[in-house]
Amino acid sequence: MRWSGQEISVEQTDALPGLAKLNNLVRSVRTPDFAGVTFHEVLAKSALNKVPGGGGALPFGWTINPYRGCSHGCIYCFARPTHRYLELNMGTDFDREIIVKVNVAEVLRKELAKPNWGRHPVALGTNTDPYQRAEGRYALMPSIISALAESGTPFSILTKGTLLRRDLDLIADAATRVPVDLAMSIAVYDDELQKSVEPGTPSTKARLETVRAVREHGMDCSVFMMPILPYLTDSRAHLDAALTAAKDAGATSVLYTALHLRPGVKQWFMLWLEREHPELVPKYEAMYATKAYAPVDYRKWLAARIKPLITAHGLQRGEEDPVTGGVRSAALNVMRDDNGERTRLAGEPAPASVVPEERLTLF
Numbered sequence: 001m002r003w004s005g006q007e008i009s010v011e012q013t014d015a016l017p018g019l020a021k022l023n024n025l026v027r028s029v030r031t032p033d034f035a036g037v038t039f040h041e042v043l044a045k046s047a048l049n050k051v052p053g054g055g056g057a058l059p060f061g062w063t064i065n066p067y068r069g070c071s072h073g074c075i076y077c078f079a080r081p082t083h084r085y086l087e088l089n090m091g092t093d094f095d096r097e098i099i100v101k102v103n104v105a106e107v108l109r110k111e112l113a114k115p116n117w118g119r120h121p122v123a124l125g126t127n128t129d130p131y132q133r134a135e136g137r138y139a140l141m142p143s144i145i146s147a148l149a150e151s152g153t154p155f156s157i158l159t160k161g162t163l164l165r166r167d168l169d170l171i172a173d174a175a176t177r178v179p180v181d182l183a184m185s186i187a188v189y190d191d192e193l194q195k196s197v198e199p200g201t202p203s204t205k206a207r208l209e210t211v212r213a214v215r216e217h218g219m220d221c222s223v224f225m226m227p228i229l230p231y232l233t234d235s236r237a238h239l240d241a242a243l244t245a246a247k248d249a250g251a252t253s254v255l256y257t258a259l260h261l262r263p264g265v266k267q268w269f270m271l272w273l274e275r276e277h278p279e280l281v282p283k284y285e286a287m288y289a290t291k292a293y294a295p296v297d298y299r300k301w302l303a304a305r306i307k308p309l310i311t312a313h314g315l316q317r318g319e320e321d322p323v324t325g326g327v328r329s330a331a332l333n334v335m336r337d338d339n340g341e342r343t344r345l346a347g348e349p350a351p352a353s354v355v356p357e358e359r360l361t362l363f
Helices: 017-021 080-086 092-096 104-112 141-150 162-174 191-197 204-216 236-249 265-276 278-287 296-312
Strands: 010-012 025-030 038-042 048-052 060-064 097-101 122-124 155-159 180-185 222-228 253-258 334-336 342-344
Touching: 048 104, 080 092, 080 097, 080 265, 092 097, 104 141, 122 141, 141 155, 141 162, 155 162, 162 180, 162 204, 180 204, 191 265, 204 236, 222 236, 236 296, 253 296, 265 278
Parallel strands: 038 097, 060 122, 122 155, 155 180, 180 222, 222 253
Antiparallel strands: 010 025, 025 038, 048 060, 334 342
8 A cells, every 4th residue: 555654534446537538547545644635546558758849859858757737736837738638627636636657667667678768868847746745655756766777768857846855865876877967946936925826835945955955965956947927036136036045055057937828827827816916917918918928028038137147146057958848968968769879969959940939938
């Protein structure tokens, strides 16, 4: 029983109609430690996800998502629409109906052992967070990390979860065998706003301490200041405080981009904005009236404001993976094709022609 030591208050196998699509559902569980949250344990058929990139030097990427849905509850999360497949809503269901792939590590080992696996870099945390609270109970990540390292597969982790610290010894050991890239997502440096817009996440202070812990283990750590919220976190004072805190924690690079609001996510975000900051509703409606991405003029204005601050704080601009959206893997400089042949790249970002529109946000 994965919930040993816990009193299971509800256990059912037909919690929601949409879960009928999951013919691999084992059970649905509720526990007092996670009030209002239901975990739907499933047997995954695959672990590695191939993400189309558009051709060129990086035609695709690879990701692993041990969980579907996320208890972090970030109002702006772009992954919310993925719950629609299960006839779950992208609002409260995304936060409270969590799919757990309990056998993901076993499936992953089989996939990594296939002769045609090219040891391509694998990104974790680009859809839903692998270190959300449930990971404290299910502990899926240690076996995933071990499987990747033992197979010679480079990997990256992007997370808001301070539970990353539990696995730092394991990750540091993995980094002696394969390229490993780590990043903490810390977008909001105002405690009150952070609790409102990211209600299920660890505090900003706790995440900065996790950056410091990564550095103490001898590894680099990027900070993702994503998303920057127009009129809320884009002031010079907020950006300066954020970069000061990141530098003090030992961050080795910083990545930033403005908020983007995909269909569905936009409606959910606007409900929050109407409740918490009604004075900003007209401005956001104008900015995001026709596109999911902030206007080009705003992005140029933001770049002109933040770039000098990054330089002034002695920080480096990090590189985002143009396919997966995670931190760019150092292993992309040396890749293998499906036949295992080594292909050396120049280390430059993919040409703009192959970068999806949503990635063209870093100026």
